Every structure is written in structure tokens, then in C-alpha cells.
Amino acid sequence: MSASGFRCVAIAVCVAFGLAFWRAAADPAAVAQIKSRQDKLRDMGGALKAINDELKKRRIDWDNTVMPNAQTIKDRSGYLLNWFPRGSGPESGVKTYALPAIWQNDDDFVTLGKLAQVEAAKLNQVALSKDANALKAEVEAMGKACKACHDSYRSPDYTKENDN
Numbered sequence: 410m411s412a413s414g415f416r417c418v419a420i421a422v423c424v425a426f427g428l429a430f431w432r433a434a435a436d437p438a439a440v441a442q443i444k445s446r447q448d449k450l451r452d453m454g455g456a457l458k459a460i461n462d463e464l465k466k467r468r469i470d471w472d473n474t475v476m477p478n479a480q481t482i483k484d485r486s487g488y489l490l491n492w493f494p495r496g497s498g499p500e501s502g503v504k505t506y507a508l509p510a511i512w513q514n515d516d517d518f519v520t521l522g523k524l525a526q527v528e529a530a531k532l533n534q535v536a537l538s539k540d541a542n543a544l545k546a547e548v549e550a551m552g553k554a555c556k557a558c559h560d561s562y563r564s565p566d567y568t569k570e571n572d573n
């Protein structure tokens with residue numbers, strides 16, 4: 410092989426390695442984006458669980474438990490659809506349970522996100538009304554709205570790797 414031929418091969422190998430490395434190293438912006446959305450979703454999960462646990466008690470603490478947690482869910486769900494920009498799926502190289510289907514069925518994802526917002530607003534209303542039966546029904550409706558999205562757009566690995 411001539412010297413220039415060798416150089417070509419060497420460059421091609423370097424470029425290939427470089428690309429592989431570049432693909433493997435996740436973009437810091439994507440890491441921050443995904444971690445922050447997971448933290449906020451976890452907060453929402455904790456808030457819904459706190460309300461659900463409160464319902465099992467003999468005396469419901471509306472002011473200190475139900476109301477603030479319902480508020481958290483309502484506030485967060487209002488932003489949920491902003492947390493999934495294109496490129497923040499598994500192709501980012503970051504560990505995420507967000508499925509690529511989110512960006513393939515954008516309309517459906519947005520519909521489910523908006524339905525969850527509607528339930529979150531209702532949950533907040535019910536929390537303010539302090540009606541235990543209404544709260545029970547609404548917590549269930551809220552849980553269904555969260556689950557409807559998870560069933561299609563969150564990897565089932567999440568439930569395998571986590572307790573809830």
C-alpha cells in the first residue's frame with residue numbers, strides 16, 4: 410500500500426472511532442433535560458401517592474397534604490408537554506424510559522398530555538372542595554390519565570426496574 414493509501418485508511422479508521430465516541434458521549438444538555446424531567450415526574454408520582462395514602466387515613470389532612478400535593482400535580486402537568494423536545498429520547502444516549510413513539514405519534518402524545526392537565530385541574534378543584542368521595546374518584550381518574558400515557562409512551566422497563 411502506498412503511503413497516501415495508508416494515510417487514507419488511517420484517517421477513515423480515526424473518523425469511524427471518532428464518530429462512535431461522539432455518539433456514545435451524551436450531549437450534556439440532553440442529560441440535564443432528561444434528568445430534570447424525570448425528577449419532576451417523580452415528584453408528581455410522589456404527590457399522587459401522598460394523596461392516595463392520605464385517603465386511607467381516618468382523618469384526611471386537606472390543608473397540609475391534599476392541597477399542596479394536588480397543587481404540585483396541577484403545576485407540573487401544565488409544563489409536562491414541554492419536557493419532551495425532539496432528540497430527548499433514547500437516541501440521545503441518555504438513560505430514559507421515554508419511548509421513540511412519542512415523536513412518531515406526536516398528536517396522540519399531546520392529546521394524552523392535555524387530558525392529564527384537565528384531570529389535574531379537576532383534582533386541584535376537588536382538593537379545595539374537601540369532599541372525600543369526590544377526591545377518591547378524582548384520584549382514580551388522575552391515575553388513569555397518567556397510566557394512559559405510560560402504557561404507550563413509557564418503557565415497561567420502568568416498572569421492572571422500579572418498585573411502582
Ligand code: HEC
Pocket residue numbers: 443446447448450451452453454455457482486489504505506507508518519521522525551554555556558559562563564567
Ligand atoms: C403525556 C404522557 C405522560 C403523562 C400524561 C404522564 N407521564 Fe409520567 N412519564 C411519561 C414518560 C414518557 C416518562 C419517562 C420519562 C423518562 O424516562 O425520560 C414518564 C415517567 C414517569 C415517572 C418516572 C420518573 C423517573 O424516572 O423516576 C413517574 C413517577 C411518572 N411518570 C409519574 C406520572 C404521574 C403521577 C402522572 C400523572 C399525574 C404522569 N406521570 C403523567 C409520560 C407521561
